[in-house]
Amino acid sequence: xxxxxxxxxxxxxxxxxxxxxxxxxxxxxxxxxxxxxxxxxxxxxxxxxxxxxxxxxxxxxxxxxxxxxxxxxxxxxxxxxxxxxxxxxxxxxxxxxxxxxxxxxxxxxxxxxxxxxxxxxxxxxxxxxxxxxxxxxxxxxxxxxxxxxxxxxxxxxxxxxxxxxxxxxxxxxxxxxxxxxxxxxxxxxxxxxxxxxxxxxxxxxxxxxxxxxxxxxxxxxxxxxxxxxxxxxxxxxxxxxxxxxxxxxxxxxxxxxxxxxxxxxxxxxxxxxxxxxxxxxxxxxxxxxxxxxxxxxxxxxxxxxxxxxxxxxxxxxxxxxxxxxxxxxxxxxxxxxxxxxxxxxxxxxxxxxxxxxxxxxxxxxxxxxxxxxxxxxxxxxxxxxxxxxxxxxxxxxxxxxxxxxxxxxxxxxxxxxxxxxxxxxxxxxxxxxxxxxxxxxxxxxxxxxxxxxxxxxxxxxxxxxxxxxxxxxxxxxxxxxxxxxxxxxxxxxxxxxxxxxxxxxxxxxxxxxxxxxxxxxxxx
Amino acid sequence: xxxxxxxxxxxxxxxxxxxxxxxxxxxxxxxxxxxxxxxxxxxxxxxxxxxxxxxxxxxxxxxxxxxxxxxxxxxxxxxxxxxxxxxxxxxxxxxxxxxxxxxxxxxxxxxxxxxxxxxxxxxxxxxxxxxxxxxxxxxxxxxxxxxxxxxxxxxx
Numbered sequence: 263x264x265x266x267x268x269x270x271x272x273x274x275x276x277x278x279x280x281x282x283x284x285x286x287x288x289x290x291x292x293x294x295x296x297x298x299x300x301x302x303x304x305x306x307x308x309x310x311x312x313x314x315x316x317x318x319x320x321x322x323x324x325x326x327x328x329x330x331x332x333x334x335x336x337x338x339x340x341x342x343x344x345x346x347x348x349x350x351x352x353x354x355x356x357x358x359x360x361x362x363x364x365x366x367x368x369x370x371x372x373x374x375x376x377x378x379x380x381x382x383x384x385x386x387x388x389x390x391x392x393x394x395x396x397x398x399x400x401x402x403x404x405x406x407x408x409x410x411x412x413x414x415x416x417x418x419x420x421x422x423x424x425x426x427x428x429x430x431x432x433x434x435x436x437x438x439x440x441x442x443x444x445x446x447x448x449x450x451x452x453x454x455x456x457x458x459x460x461x462x463x464x465x466x467x468x469x470x471x472x473x474x475x476x477x478x479x480x481x482x483x484x485x486x487x488x489x490x491x492x493x494x495x496x497x498x499x500x501x502x503x504x505x506x507x508x509x510x511x512x513x514x515x516x517x518x519x520x521x522x523x524x525x526x527x528x529x530x531x532x533x534x535x536x537x538x539x540x541x542x543x544x545x546x547x548x549x550x551x552x553x554x555x556x557x558x559x560x561x562x563x564x565x566x567x568x569x570x571x572x573x574x575x576x577x578x579x580x581x582x583x584x585x586x587x588x589x590x591x592x593x594x595x596x597x598x599x600x601x602x603x604x605x606x607x608x609x610x611x612x613x614x615x616x617x618x619x620x621x622x623x624x625x626x627x628x629x630x631x632x633x634x635x636x637x638x639x640x641x642x643x644x645x646x647x648x649x650x651x652x653x654x655x656x657x658x659x660x661x662x663x664x665x666x667x668x669x670x671x672x673x674x675x676x677x678x679x680x681x682x683x684x685x686x687x688x689x690x691x692x693x694x695x696x697x698x699x700x701x702x703x704x705x706x707x708x709x710x711x712x713x714x715x716x717x718x719x720x721x722x723x724x725x726x727x728x729x730x731x732x733x734x735x736x737x738x739x740x741x742x743x744x745x746x747x748x749x750x751x752x753x754x755x756x757x758x759x760x761x762x763x764x765x766x767x768x769x770x771x772x773x774x775x776x777x778x779x780x781x782x783x784x785x786x
Numbered sequence: 787x788x789x790x791x792x793x794x795x796x797x798x799x800x801x802x803x804x805x806x807x808x809x810x811x812x813x814x815x816x817x818x819x820x821x822x823x824x825x826x827x828x829x830x831x832x833x834x835x836x837x838x839x840x841x842x843x844x845x846x847x848x849x850x851x852x853x854x855x856x857x858x859x860x861x862x863x864x865x866x867x868x869x870x871x872x873x874x875x876x877x878x879x880x881x882x883x884x885x886x887x888x889x890x891x892x893x894x895x896x897x898x899x900x901x902x903x904x905x906x907x908x909x910x911x912x913x914x915x916x917x918x919x920x921x922x923x924x925x926x927x928x929x930x931x932x933x934x935x936x937x938x939x940x941x942x
Contacts, residue, residue, distance in 0.1 A: 266873070273879035277870060284862035287855050330872070330880040 271315040272327035272350040275360065276400050278308045279367075283392035290385025298375050301388045305371035308395060312364025315403075319357035320763060324771075324781045326351055326405075334782050349467060351405030351781060354767035358619065359402035359529050361764070362626045365749070366522045367395045373634055373742025374515040376735070377641055381513075387427055393420035394519060401526040405782070407456050407538075408466045410530060411449065414495075417523050418445030425512040425520075437507040444504050448491030455487035468538055469782040472775065477542040488534050489553075495527035498591060499560040502584045506568075509580035510646075514637020515742075517576065518630035521583055525622050528587065532594055532772060536601075540775035544602050551599020554591045559698065562588030562705045570712050575636050575646045578716060579629070582672060585705060586625045592702060593618025593687045594772075596694045601773065610690040615769045616761060617686030623764070624679040624753060628671035631746040635665040638739055639720060642732040648719045655721035657732045662721045664743045669717055671750050673710035679750050682757035788841045797839035804832030812918035816907040822914035826861075826921025833926045837933050851930055854923040861920025868912045884908035 267274065282304025289300040319325050327350040328334050334349060352360070371391065378387060397417030404410050422445060426438025459481070460466055463474040475481060494501035505524075509517045535543070535550060543550050565585030572578035597615030600606040638661045639654060640646050655662045671678035674685075684706060692699040734740070753760050771778070788794075811818075812825030836845055872881030884892050885908030893905045904911075 270873055270879060273869075273873075277866060277879065280862075281866055284859055284866060288859045291852075327878065329878060330882060332878065 268314070268318065270327075271311060271318060272325060272352055272403055273329070275308070275311050275315055275364075275403060276396055278311055279304060279392040279396035279399065282308070283389045283396065286385050286389040286392065290388075294379075294384075297385055297388065301371055301392075302375065304392055305368045305395075308399075309364040309368035312360045312367075312399065315352060316357035316361045316764075319352050319354055320767060324351065324353045324777075326781055348409050349405045349782065350403045351469065351778070352403045353778060353781070354764075354771040355529070355533070355619075356403045356771075358623065358764055358768040359526065360399060362525065362623045363395065363398045363402065363522050366519060366626050366630050366746070369630065369742045369745040370515045370519050370634075371742075372745070373518075373637070373739050374513075376738040377515055377634075377637055377742075378513060381428070383427075387424070390420045390423045390427075391516070391519070393417075394424060394516075394523065397421075398519075398523050398526045402529050405468050406466055407459065407468050407471060410468075411452050411456055414452065414527070414530070415445075415449050417526065418442070418449060418495075421445070421516075421520055421523055424516040425508050427513060427516070428511070433507075434511040437511040440504055441508045444494065448494050451487045451491045455484035458484040458487075467782065468533070469779045472538050472540060473779045473783055475539065475542055477539075481539075481542075485534070485539060488538075489531060492527045492531040492534070493557060496524045496531065497561070497584050497587050498557040499564045499584060499588075502561065502565070505584055506577050506580045509583060509633075510574060510577045514576070514633050514640065517580075517637075518633040521629050521633070522626050524583075524587070525590075525626060528590060528622065535598060536772045537775050537778050547602040548599050551595050551597075551601070554595025554598055555698065558588040558591030558593075558595055559701055560588070561585060561591060563701065566705050566708045566712065570708065570715075573648050575639070575648055575651075575716060575720065576633065577646075578648075578712065579632050579636060582632075582709060582712070583625075583629055585709065586621070586629065586672065588705070589684065589687055589702065590618045590621050590625070592691060592698065593621060593683075596691050596698075597769075597773075600694065606694075607773075610693040612766075612769050612773070613686055614690035614694065615772065616765045617683050617690060619768050619772075620683035620686060620757070620761060620765045621680075623760075624671065624683045624750070627746050627749045627753070628668045628678070628680055631664060631743060631750060632668040632672065634739070634743045634746065635661050635668060638735045638743070641735060641739070643729050648716060651720045651729075652723045653721075653725040654729060654732060656725045657729065658721075658734055660734055660740060661743075664747050665717065665721065667747050667750055669713035671754065673713055674706045675710070677751075677754045679753035679757065682754055682761075686761075788844075789839045794839045797835045801832045801836055804835060805829050808832065808918070808922070812914055813904070813911065814902075815914035815918075816910045817902040817904065822917025823921050825914070826918040827925060829918070829922045830925035830929065833922075834929050837929055842933050846930075849926055849930060851927060854926045854930070857923030858920050858927065859923075861916050861918070861923060864916030864919065865913055868909055868916060872909070880909070882908040882910075884912075 290297045329348045331347055378384060394417055397413045397420055400413030401410060401417060404413060422438045422442035425441050426435045428434045459471055462480060463471055465471050465474060497505040509520060512520060562585050565581050565588060569578050569581035572581060593614045597611045600611040643651060645651065667678060671680035674680045688699050688702060691702065808825045808829030811820040811828055812822055815821035833849055869880045872879055872883055875883035877883050886892055886894060891905055891908055891911050893903050895906050
């Protein structure tokens with residue numbers, strides 16, 4: 263049984279959340295206890311499978327799963343063009359993303375159990391949440407470009423439905439429509455690019471495509487059509503305009519997972535630049551590296567300056583999400599810029615990439631935590647307006663503690679995980695260009711300033727009469743936040759094991775384009 | 787809003803034919819153009835025909851939202867379990883264990899021009915049937931919700 267499950271982990275990783283989602287409407291008719299238990303079970307199982315799969319990848323190397331056949335070479339009829347089947351190719355980079363997605367999914371589902379308990383239509387909510395989880399997990403483990411598009415669409419549509427979930431508020435529907443429209447336009451561009459590549463090279467498998475690419479004029483157009491929508495989906499300035507509306511109006515638990523979903527798009531962007539095109543960009547690594555760096559710097563700076571004047575706490579956090587995405591783009595962009603220079607890559611390029619990738623997981627955890635604390639405050643007080651909130655430290659001490667952990671982590675204050683990844687980025691980027699590193703530090707200081715303001719206006723001050731009824735949040739919300747907070751603290755106190763066993767293999771996997779191709783084509 | 791008796795009777799007569807044609811498209815999905823989604827959409831067209839011809843409240847007895855929800859879940863489950871069933875036969879997910887076994891849907895495909903054998907393709911007809919049921923349920927629910935929305939606005 264053990265080996266049976268171990269053999270089919272990648273398929274089960276997608277099948278489990280899909281199973282949970284499909285059966286949710288039926289289970290929902292059996293009452294709220296059954297529904298909550300089903301949601302919890304689904305999330306727990308998904309997280310267990312995600313972590314086991316990642317562990318398998320870290321111990322035994324890239325896991326390849328071919329749908330409908332034992333090996334990639336097996337085709338029907340036997341002489342058909344190879345490889346034609348859908349494949350999941352889980353290398354260390356995919357494993358890292360799968361861990362992020364499945365861990366956040368667990369925390370967020372537990373949190374939703376009580377945070378959303380007052381709403382109606384919950385079986386649809388959980389069905390959509392599991393579809394979103396399945397979409398994100400699929401995006402990060404698939405080795406097939408068209409399959410990537412399918413999962414991108416699944417996550418976009420489920421995400422849009424979840425954003426518009428609170429239909430009593432017209433703004434939510436507008437935000438949902440905006441997200442759906444932008445995602446569809448972006449996905450259409452991705453589909454067009456995939457069509458261009460398929461028409462030329464007769465393959466959809468990423469490794470096969472990577473081995474056949476010639477970098478014709480059409481390929482260049484396809485690169486643009488792939489990179490820009492994915493940069494938009496991850497919320498990079500100047501394509502960030504959807505993030506504030508979407509993140510603000512969605513239920514907090516959904517927002518926390520939309521952050522993960524946008525990071526799956528970030529993963530897609532890195533995968534396409536490093537693995538799909540990779541060596542073809544060698545005529546000018548710097549151009550493509552600086553493309554990411556400029557996106558990153560713009561996102562960092564504009565995100566944080568837009569965040570400072572916000573009065574809605576979730577809108578403020580949404581701008582910070584844009585700003586933090588900039589760090590990831592900066593770190594990985596520096597790695598891309600020096601990819602052709604083995605000396606610089608070994609000296610600081612890989613460290614910068616490690617910082618960027620470490621920041622992805624850290625960001626998912628502390629930003630998720632912050633959104634969940636904002637949701638907790640909204641759950642008890644019914645408002646997100648910073649000018650109206652105040653004095654909650656007296657009545658919601660644990661929420662305050664979780665908020666402090668999240669806020670200090672996002673500002674890069676030791677000993678929390680944000681500091682660990684930001685230090686890696688500062689140090690390595692400084693050797694690339696001191697100016698960029700200084701901007702990154704200034705942005706961190708502005709982040710701290712902004713969160714001091716939020717902390718002060720939400721939790722400090724005398725207790726207020728209108729929030730006298732506010733109490734600590736129910737246990738499921740507490741556990742959901744605690745799971746994320748625990749990771750923030752542990753990864754901040756002992757970052758070394760995480761970097762050694764999770765991040766560095768991911769960096770090597772991202773750089774090792776030949777290895778990715780050889781896993782399917784057998785060293786051709 | 788209710789259409790004339792002629793339209794309503796025509797729709798009633800047409801409805802079973804729509805379903806049968808949809809079922810045909812689903813069942814022959816692995817042989818002819820079409821398949822699960824297309825056949826399911828054809829069947830849902832029958833539901834749309836009824837909805838347009840009759841008043842919304844006259845039709846809710848025949849097309850129930852809960853029944854359609856259950857159909858949707860059954861179709862999706864069928865698809866997922868068809869995929870998972872491969873695991874029981876030492877195949878990967880979606881492994882076509884039914885092909886060439888000489889039982890259901892498992893004749894070898896004849897080469898050259900032939901009228902088509904329904905008993906081929908192994909797992910594929912099952913997947914088509916699953917998708918067909920799911921699309922019938924899903925599209926009908928969408929139609930029911932959309933029409934109930936229009937109705938609600940018309941009420942004074």
